[in-house]
Amino acid sequence: MAEVSLKNLTKRWGDFIGVDNQSLEIHDREFLVLLGPSGCGKTTTMRMIAGLEDPTDGEIWIGDRMVNDDLPKDRDVAMVFQNYGLYPHMTIFDNIAYPLRVRGTPKSEIEPRVKKAAEQVELTEFLHRKPKALSGGQRQRVALARAIVRTPKVFLMDEPLSNLDAKLRVTMRAELKHLSRALKITTIYVTHDQIEAMTLADRVAVMKNGIIQQLGTPDEIYNDPANLFVAGFIGSPAMNLINGSVQDGHFVTTGGTKLVPVSAPDRPDVVLGVRADDMRVSEEGQGGIDVRIYAFENTGEATLLTVQWGKQRVIAKGDRHLRKDQDDMVSITLDPDHLYLFDPETGNRIKS
């Protein structure tokens, strides 16, 4: 059990900056997700915590010890790799037992602990097999068991679900959440999948170009995005971003349509962000603005309407029983309580 804190952490390769002077406090027993697109520095950050990568600058603290100069083996962390990193020549039992063996655990203790870890991930019947005889999901469980067989200070998980197919990913995600709640060990989890981040995290750090864009609970990240990047990255479908200006307390599109009252001072350039969920779809003439449907998609649990809004296209979510067709007209109403304004230059949120 331990806090992890990063102090002005930087990683450079020549001119390329992987992680740019970032500081982050991860609380004891917290599940923190590093979220971002590929190349944003999230995996590099994790690898530096594990000791697999040396920071160019800055400090890494685990508990009350600065670990910059410690080898991975001395940091007391456990890691789950994207490609599982199982030892192909060892049986599942030996794979799970390896962290205990190399740390000199007494022989009599090894077997019960391996069995217990295998039980926690429901693998007991496969202990005598080799990794290649297992499916992807089972291999992922072996990797998990190998991490939980000890009680490390910190768990590090590097996109552990991304090699699984979509259906299995959902199952494993729930198992992972259940397990992490049960174990109560500080966990740092890297992913590019925002649903994983939203569902698993106590707090999420959204990263881009080596810089943490926003740090907050899943609620804060979703409902109170700090900038255009976070707003566009979180949520599926992505938040609609509409260019325009603020005039007389209203948002006006670049096409000149007076759209919705906003509580912000007038300014010429602004981006309005609105989620598909926060737009009400009604029959033509019965709501805010009438628009033509560009594409109508039925996902089963909802309907998605891509509508042509002047020169821009906007996605609205409709009732799952709604049935429309391309080129039909509908009316869209924006929820004035869930609108976000951004500065198009800096990308920063304009708060009223």
Add this chain to the structure above:
Amino acid sequence: MRDNTLKYLLVLPAVFVVFATAIWPLIESLRLSFTVGRLNRPGSLDQYLGWENFTWAFSQEPAFWNSVWVTAIYTVLTVALTTLFALGLAMLLAPGGKFRSGVQTLLILPFAMSPALIGVSFRFMFNPEFGLFDAFFGVMIPPLADVSWLADPVLAFAVCVMADVWGWIPFLTLVLIGGLASVPQDTIEAAQVDGASGWRVFKDVTLPQLAPVLAVVIILKSIFSLKTFDQIFMLTNGGPGTATQTLSHYIYFNGMKYGQIGYAASVAWLMVIPMIFLTYAYAKFVFRKD
């Protein structure tokens, strides 16, 4: 003409070339090994002798046994040393290793030299009058200052081994670099995080995954060492005395120098026996189903 006939006609020239240059000499040497086969005695190439050449080698020829021992020790030493050095170098030069890039190209240099040339240059460098190594070792290790390397049976043997190891390290290193590159990096990193020291990572994770490639390397090098000829021929010519006379050299001497072509052929066929074992093991590892 039918396609069926044509395809046989088209391969015929190739089959003929293989038969004339490989199959026929093999059969002819097998036939010769059962004859008196003296180059200086007309008609003896057709004079049937039965198994006498073979029994002669085993019972009447200390020089044969000498060359068997020389070859055996030479093979064990060169295989072991070359593999160890190559493995160490490969670890340093492999992706993620400490010295990559430029050094790799430099490493290939010895491999670009023909074994005969290696033999000549090593003989030159161990020359007691103006040899570079001779002078170098003389300065570094004073007791070796006045020795004549190639005149001493043990030292001459050591020089042969040295030249062979030097010449073969690059090839083995390159193969092992390839082998190391195919060991998944995340298994190594997993072991580091799991708590293994550098040595244990190598022993528990890297080496077992490298084992198939390592086996191929050892078998291949054993085959190469067993048939060493040109380097020895140029470096010591089997001497002093027969201290560095490998089997190949022994065969050459008996066949070409003494004209005992029948006897030489029979010893050559004796050498086929270990070669068959090694080739079989090699094929098993290379084409293994996994």
